[in-house]
Amino acid sequence: MERRKFIQNSMIIGGASVMPASSVLAQSVEQGGIDKLMDENGNFVQAPLPYANNFLEPCMDEETLYLHHKFHHGGAVNGANKDLEMINKAMEAGNYDLAEHWTAKLSYHFSSHILHSIFWTNLTNKKNDPKGTLLKYIEKSFGSLDKLKGLLGKVSKSVESSGWGILAYQPFTDRLTVLGCADHQKLTQWGCIPLLVIDVWEHAYYLTYRNRRGEFVDCVMDIINWDNVAQRLDIALKIK
Secondary structure: OOHHHHHHHHOOOOOOOOOOOOOHHHHHHHHOOOOOOEOOOOOEOOOOOOOOOOOOOOOOOHHHHHHHHHHHHHHHHHHHHHHHHHHHHHHHOOOHHHHHHHHHHHHHHHHHHHHHHHHHHOEOOOOOOOOHHHHHHHHHHHOOHHHHHHHHHHHHHHOOOOEEEEEEEEOOOOEEEEEEEEOOOEOOOOOOEEEEEEEOOHHHOHHHHOOOHHHHHHHHHOOEOHHHHHHHHHHHHHHO
16 A cells, blocks of 8 residues: 555554544645645655744743754654554564554654644744634633633643643534643543643753743743634534
């Protein structure tokens, strides 16, 4: 099977479990939409940051942003490409034990690529607030913006070890939901479409905040690009 179609049809072997095949990610792969995750040859690609490395200061310092994007996110993209190559080789050889090993690796690396790609676009350098349809869904799902921010902040700060805080759209309930994701792919709800993610791996904040994850999360909450979150919700609702 041709590489690109293999990825689209699988979406993905072993699952980047935060997104189903009918999700924002699948639409983006097919139509070149909000997240550019692969090229025309079916290779995973990393988009450049949508701003300069110092754009998010003082919340995120220039050095951390550079290292985070180039080596942590970039490493996940390289890893996902290797994983898919090794899966294909193992499948051609009929070695399903080896294919299963690389499938688990792909779930980890590709989920990291997805979440990082969302994360960069979720951020801006000025405070703004949700409005319109997004605000209505926030109020329907959580009661108020303050309650959502309180819950998302608490969940993000409380993720055990490394992971993410996630605001997602759950199409089965037509509500927004908050998740605490361990690593990049664990403790998810099937079918959820991530709209807003907060990276709480130590590499996201340690140069400035050391072990003070809570301060980092509080700062990130003040620079959320709610227009980007609203755009993601609009796409999710159209797919539904």
